[in-house]
Amino acid sequence: MVWVGLQRFAELFARGQAGTVNKLLVLLTLLVGCGKQDPRQIVTLWHQMRPADRAVLDSRIEDYEQQNPGIDVRALYKETEELRSGLESAVLVGAGPDIVYGPWDTLGVYNEIGAVQDMAPWFPPEVQRQFDPRTLAILSDKVDPSIRKLVFVGDRFGNHLALIYNRNLLKEPPQTTDELIAAAKTNTVDHTGNGRPDRFGIVWNYTEPFFVIPFLTGHGAWVFANDEAGDGRSEAPPVPELDTPEAIAAYQFVADLKTKHHVLPVSADYNAARELFLAGKAAMLIDGDWSWQDYLSAEGIDAVVAPLPVVSSTGLPMVSMVSPKGYSLSVAAQGDRAENAIHLIQFLTDTPTQRAFLEQQKIIPSRLSLRDHPLLKQDPTLITSLALTQSGRVMPLVTEMRAVWDAMRPPYQLLMSGNITAATATRKMQQGAERKIIALTSIVQPGVTAPLLPYAGMTLLLGLLAWQRHSFVEFVRDLRHNRLAYAFALPSLLAIFLVVVFPLVFNVVLSFSNMSLQSFRTWEIVGLQNYTDIFIGDQATKFWGVFLKTIFWTAINVSLHVSIGVLLAVVINGPIRGKAFYRLLLIIPWAVPAYITALTWRGMFDYEFGAVNHAIVAINYYLPELLRLEVIDWLNLPNPAFAACIIANVWLGFPFMMIIALGGLQGIPQELYEAARIDRATRWQQFWNITLPMLKPVLIPAVTLGAIWTFNNLNVVWLVSNGGEPADQTHILVSYVYKAVFNLYQYGYGAALSMVIFLMLVVFSMFFLHKTQATERVN
Amino acid sequence: MNEPRTLTALRHVVLLLFVAIALWPILDVVSISLRPGDRLRSTEWELIPENWTLDSYRQLFTEQPFLRWLGNSLLVSAAVTTFGVVLASMGGYAFSRFQFVGRQAMMLSILTTQMFPATMLLLPLYIMIAKLGLINTFWGLSIFYVSTALPFCIWQMKGFYDTIPISLEEAAKIDGCSQFSAFTKVILPVAKPGLVITALFSFMTAWSEYIVAAQVLQDREMFTLPLGIKGFQSSMSTQWGLYAAASILVSIPVVLVFMLLSRYLVSGMTLGAVKE
Incomplete structure (x- = not known):
C-alpha cells in the first residue's frame, strides 16, 4: 500500500x-x-500582455482552438524583461516558444541574436499593405545584410502618452504649457497649512525617461541625430543627440516645474503618480494608453484624456514616442511547427481579433480596415488616442535605443532631485550614451593572452593535481577506513556539485570571452581583457566605490541581523508568558515573500505619504523635545536611499538569526548558569561568558553564510531602490553586475566581475573561518 | 527561576516593540490586498481601506489556478525538505565527528558554491537543464533547490553536533550501540533544534524561490506559488490586489510549518542531563 x-x-x-x-x-x-496520447499539435506562445488584454487574448485563443481541433495553444505570460532574457537563453539551446509577442524595443535585440525568422512568405506584399506600415518591422539579416526579413507583425499601435486631467478639479485641459503651469499652480494646495501641499498640479513618473520624451519633442529635441524621417528604419548606425540647446531647454522646463513653480511632488515613481491621481490629489497626470481605462473607470475622480499641450516658447506640440506591439516567429519553430505558428499569428492579427481588442480594450488596431470603425469616430478617448498615434514619433527600431534609455535615466533623476543643472544633465546623458553604445555594439578582439589561456589553465590544473597527488592517494586509502564518514558526507557533496560544477566552469570560460550582444552566439576566448577592464578600465574607480559600499552594506547588515537576532532570542528565552505568541509574530518578516515586502518598504519610504516620514512627524509631535528628527527624502537622495535598503534588509533578515540563536540557546546546559550564579556573576557576565561562547558554534555558519548571502543579495537593493535609483548610486556589486549583463549584454565582463566577487568571498571566508576555527572537529 | 519584575517587564517591552516593527509593513500588504482597483500606494494610512473588499482573495481561488500552484509548491517543498534534512543531518554529522582525508577541503568547497552571484549562473543553469531534458519537470527544480539549501544546512548541522558532548555517543557505544545506531538513537533526538532549523530553511528555499523556477517551469499549470504570484506583476499594470493577497496566503503555510516545528525548537529538552 x-x-x-x-x-x-x-x-x-x-x-x-x-x-x-x-x-x-x-x-x-x-x-x-x-x-492514447493527446494527438493535438502544440503551439507555444510567450507574451507580455497586461492583465486586461490577457482576457481578450485567452478568449480568442479559445475560439481558435475550437476552429482548429488539431491544435493546442499554450500561451504563457512573462514579464517583458523576463520574456526577453528567457528567449535569449532558449535561443542558445535551440529551444523556446514558437511565437513571441512583445514590444517594439526588444525586436532589434531578437534580430541581432537570430531569435526570430522571416515571415514574408506568409505575409506577401498585398497582405502587408493591409497593415499600418509603422506596425511591420523589416530588418536586415545579421549575417547577410542584403536579405531583408519581415520579423514582426503588429496587432496594435500606440504606447503613447496623454494628459489625463480630473474634471472635478480642472474644467478644461490646458492648451499651452503656460496654461498648464497656471492651472497646475492653482491646483497645488496646502489645505492643512503644514507647509507641504496636499494636492499637486501635475504628476507623472519622473524617474523614467520615457515620460520625458514629449517635453523633448515639444522643445524641438529628439534622441538621435539621424532618423529625421521618424520611421525608425534608417540603416546607418544611429548617433545619439541628447546634448542640444533644445534638449537643455526641455529639461530646464521640467526641472522648473518642480523647483521654480513647485507644482510637482517631491518624489514620484509610477505607482506614486498613479495613486496621487486616483486619490484626487493631483489635477493632471501624464500616463500611457495602457492605463487610461483604470482612470476613466475609477470612482471619486472624473478623468478625461486630452492631448498634451503645445509648448508656449516654441509653438511645437508635445508628442510622444509611439510604437506597435506584435508577433514574431521564433527560430525554434521549424517545418510543421512554423506552419502552425504562422496560422495562429494570422488569426491573432486578423480583423476579428483586432476588433475584439478595439471594442473591449480601446486599443488602436494595426489593420487599416479597422481605422474606420465607428468607435474611432465616436468615443472621445479613442478619437484623441488615434490622433495622438498619428502625430507621435515612432520609437527608433535600433538596439542602441536601450543604451540611450540607460544613459538618460541617471542624469534625469539627478536633475529632478536638484543635484545637477539641465546643462550638466544633458552633457552626462550624451557622454553616457556614447560610451554605452560602444559597449553594446563593439566586439572585443582576441588579445595576446588568448592563445596562452588554455595552456595556462591546463598547467594550473596539472600542477594542482601533482601538488595534491599525495592527498589523493591518502583519500583512496582512507575511503576504506572511514567508510561511514564518507557514506554520510558524499551524497550531499554529489548533490551540491552535480548542479554547480557546469555553471561554474561555464562562467570561468565566459569570463575570458567576448560574449556580448554582437557575438551572442559566436563568442570566442579573448584573453584577460575583461579582468583588466575591471581593475584599470575607465570604470575602475566606479568599481572600487561600489566595492567599498558592498563591504559596508554587508558589515552593517550582518552585525544588525546577528545582534538583533541574539537579543530577541535571549529576551524571549526568559521566564515570560506568551513565548509562542511572540515567536510566531517575530518570524513573520521571514515568512512573507520578500518580493512584496521590499516593494512595501519602498512605499513606506515615500517622501509625501510614506509611513516612515509619518512616524517621524508623529514622534516629533508627541515628543517634541526628545529627538527632533527630520523628515527625509529617502528615495531620491543617494545616502538615504541606501539607508532605506539597509533598513528593509535588516527587517527581512533578523527573524532568521533569531531562530538560529533560539535553537542554539537550547543546547546550553542550565548548570552553567547555576554555577555562575553561585559565583555571583552578573547577568551581563553570564551572557558574555556563557551564552555567547556557547552560541558560537551555531552562529558561525549562520554568520559566514549570512555575510555571503548579504554580499550577493540582489533582490532587496533592486526592489527598494528600483534598480539603483537615484542615478545608479545605491548599487552593490551584484546589482552592478546585473545591470551590466542584462542592460548592456556584457556577458564576458559580467562573468569576470562575478569571478572577482567569488574570489573575494573565498578569501574572506577562509580568513574568517580560520580565525574562528569553524572547520575544526570537536574532540 | 525567578527574576525581578522590572526585567520581565523590560522583556515584554522589547518584544512588543519588535513585534510592532515586524508587523508594520505586513499590515500594509494586508491593506493592499483589501483595496479595490489594484493600488499599491496609498496617501492615507489605514489598515482597512474605506471600500474594502475580499474580491482579490475570491479571485485567487475562483479565477486563478491558485490551489494548483499551492499543490505544486507543497510537493516541491516537501521533497526538498525531506532530502535536505536527511542529507544534511548525515553530512553535518560526518564533518562534526569524523577525521577523514579531504574533510576541510570538502567543507570549504561546499561553502564556496554559495559565493557565486546567482544571477550569473542562470544562463548556464538553463542550458544544463535544457540539455538534460529537465525543462518543465519538478525534478530539475528540486535538485537545484536541494543543492542550494544543503551548504547552509550541512554547516548548521555540523555546528549543532559540535555543541553535543561526544561523551554521549561514547556512553551509547559502551552500552553496545554501533556508531550508526548511536547517531540515530542518541544524537539525532538531541539535535532536534538543529533539524528544525534545517527543515525550515530547506522548506523556505523551495517555497519562496522564483528566478530559477521561471527558467525551468514553462507551463502555467506547473507553476509554483511564487512564480504564479510573479505573473500578476507586469510593468506599469500590476494586479496589486491579487499580488498582495497571494503573498499573504503564501506566508500562511510557512507560519503553520513553523508553529508545528517550533515546539521542538524550544522544547526545553536540554543536554543538562549529561554531565561532562
Missing part, C-alpha cells in the same frame, strides 16, 4: 503534476496500457 502510494507520488512528481482527477485517469489508463 505504502509502496503504491510512493510510486504514484514519484510518477506525479516526474510529470510535474499535482494531480487532478482527470490527469489521474489519464495516468491510470496509461498504466494499464490502453491509453
Whole structure:
C-alpha cells in the first residue's frame, strides 16, 4: 500500500503534476496500457500582455482552438524583461516558444541574436499593405545584410502618452504649457497649512525617461541625430543627440516645474503618480494608453484624456514616442511547427481579433480596415488616442535605443532631485550614451593572452593535481577506513556539485570571452581583457566605490541581523508568558515573500505619504523635545536611499538569526548558569561568558553564510531602490553586475566581475573561518 | 527561576516593540490586498481601506489556478525538505565527528558554491537543464533547490553536533550501540533544534524561490506559488490586489510549518542531563 502510494507520488512528481482527477485517469489508463496520447499539435506562445488584454487574448485563443481541433495553444505570460532574457537563453539551446509577442524595443535585440525568422512568405506584399506600415518591422539579416526579413507583425499601435486631467478639479485641459503651469499652480494646495501641499498640479513618473520624451519633442529635441524621417528604419548606425540647446531647454522646463513653480511632488515613481491621481490629489497626470481605462473607470475622480499641450516658447506640440506591439516567429519553430505558428499569428492579427481588442480594450488596431470603425469616430478617448498615434514619433527600431534609455535615466533623476543643472544633465546623458553604445555594439578582439589561456589553465590544473597527488592517494586509502564518514558526507557533496560544477566552469570560460550582444552566439576566448577592464578600465574607480559600499552594506547588515537576532532570542528565552505568541509574530518578516515586502518598504519610504516620514512627524509631535528628527527624502537622495535598503534588509533578515540563536540557546546546559550564579556573576557576565561562547558554534555558519548571502543579495537593493535609483548610486556589486549583463549584454565582463566577487568571498571566508576555527572537529 | 519584575517587564517591552516593527509593513500588504482597483500606494494610512473588499482573495481561488500552484509548491517543498534534512543531518554529522582525508577541503568547497552571484549562473543553469531534458519537470527544480539549501544546512548541522558532548555517543557505544545506531538513537533526538532549523530553511528555499523556477517551469499549470504570484506583476499594470493577497496566503503555510516545528525548537529538552 505504502509502496503504491510512493510510486504514484514519484510518477506525479516526474510529470510535474499535482494531480487532478482527470490527469489521474489519464495516468491510470496509461498504466494499464490502453491509453492514447493527446494527438493535438502544440503551439507555444510567450507574451507580455497586461492583465486586461490577457482576457481578450485567452478568449480568442479559445475560439481558435475550437476552429482548429488539431491544435493546442499554450500561451504563457512573462514579464517583458523576463520574456526577453528567457528567449535569449532558449535561443542558445535551440529551444523556446514558437511565437513571441512583445514590444517594439526588444525586436532589434531578437534580430541581432537570430531569435526570430522571416515571415514574408506568409505575409506577401498585398497582405502587408493591409497593415499600418509603422506596425511591420523589416530588418536586415545579421549575417547577410542584403536579405531583408519581415520579423514582426503588429496587432496594435500606440504606447503613447496623454494628459489625463480630473474634471472635478480642472474644467478644461490646458492648451499651452503656460496654461498648464497656471492651472497646475492653482491646483497645488496646502489645505492643512503644514507647509507641504496636499494636492499637486501635475504628476507623472519622473524617474523614467520615457515620460520625458514629449517635453523633448515639444522643445524641438529628439534622441538621435539621424532618423529625421521618424520611421525608425534608417540603416546607418544611429548617433545619439541628447546634448542640444533644445534638449537643455526641455529639461530646464521640467526641472522648473518642480523647483521654480513647485507644482510637482517631491518624489514620484509610477505607482506614486498613479495613486496621487486616483486619490484626487493631483489635477493632471501624464500616463500611457495602457492605463487610461483604470482612470476613466475609477470612482471619486472624473478623468478625461486630452492631448498634451503645445509648448508656449516654441509653438511645437508635445508628442510622444509611439510604437506597435506584435508577433514574431521564433527560430525554434521549424517545418510543421512554423506552419502552425504562422496560422495562429494570422488569426491573432486578423480583423476579428483586432476588433475584439478595439471594442473591449480601446486599443488602436494595426489593420487599416479597422481605422474606420465607428468607435474611432465616436468615443472621445479613442478619437484623441488615434490622433495622438498619428502625430507621435515612432520609437527608433535600433538596439542602441536601450543604451540611450540607460544613459538618460541617471542624469534625469539627478536633475529632478536638484543635484545637477539641465546643462550638466544633458552633457552626462550624451557622454553616457556614447560610451554605452560602444559597449553594446563593439566586439572585443582576441588579445595576446588568448592563445596562452588554455595552456595556462591546463598547467594550473596539472600542477594542482601533482601538488595534491599525495592527498589523493591518502583519500583512496582512507575511503576504506572511514567508510561511514564518507557514506554520510558524499551524497550531499554529489548533490551540491552535480548542479554547480557546469555553471561554474561555464562562467570561468565566459569570463575570458567576448560574449556580448554582437557575438551572442559566436563568442570566442579573448584573453584577460575583461579582468583588466575591471581593475584599470575607465570604470575602475566606479568599481572600487561600489566595492567599498558592498563591504559596508554587508558589515552593517550582518552585525544588525546577528545582534538583533541574539537579543530577541535571549529576551524571549526568559521566564515570560506568551513565548509562542511572540515567536510566531517575530518570524513573520521571514515568512512573507520578500518580493512584496521590499516593494512595501519602498512605499513606506515615500517622501509625501510614506509611513516612515509619518512616524517621524508623529514622534516629533508627541515628543517634541526628545529627538527632533527630520523628515527625509529617502528615495531620491543617494545616502538615504541606501539607508532605506539597509533598513528593509535588516527587517527581512533578523527573524532568521533569531531562530538560529533560539535553537542554539537550547543546547546550553542550565548548570552553567547555576554555577555562575553561585559565583555571583552578573547577568551581563553570564551572557558574555556563557551564552555567547556557547552560541558560537551555531552562529558561525549562520554568520559566514549570512555575510555571503548579504554580499550577493540582489533582490532587496533592486526592489527598494528600483534598480539603483537615484542615478545608479545605491548599487552593490551584484546589482552592478546585473545591470551590466542584462542592460548592456556584457556577458564576458559580467562573468569576470562575478569571478572577482567569488574570489573575494573565498578569501574572506577562509580568513574568517580560520580565525574562528569553524572547520575544526570537536574532540 | 525567578527574576525581578522590572526585567520581565523590560522583556515584554522589547518584544512588543519588535513585534510592532515586524508587523508594520505586513499590515500594509494586508491593506493592499483589501483595496479595490489594484493600488499599491496609498496617501492615507489605514489598515482597512474605506471600500474594502475580499474580491482579490475570491479571485485567487475562483479565477486563478491558485490551489494548483499551492499543490505544486507543497510537493516541491516537501521533497526538498525531506532530502535536505536527511542529507544534511548525515553530512553535518560526518564533518562534526569524523577525521577523514579531504574533510576541510570538502567543507570549504561546499561553502564556496554559495559565493557565486546567482544571477550569473542562470544562463548556464538553463542550458544544463535544457540539455538534460529537465525543462518543465519538478525534478530539475528540486535538485537545484536541494543543492542550494544543503551548504547552509550541512554547516548548521555540523555546528549543532559540535555543541553535543561526544561523551554521549561514547556512553551509547559502551552500552553496545554501533556508531550508526548511536547517531540515530542518541544524537539525532538531541539535535532536534538543529533539524528544525534545517527543515525550515530547506522548506523556505523551495517555497519562496522564483528566478530559477521561471527558467525551468514553462507551463502555467506547473507553476509554483511564487512564480504564479510573479505573473500578476507586469510593468506599469500590476494586479496589486491579487499580488498582495497571494503573498499573504503564501506566508500562511510557512507560519503553520513553523508553529508545528517550533515546539521542538524550544522544547526545553536540554543536554543538562549529561554531565561532562
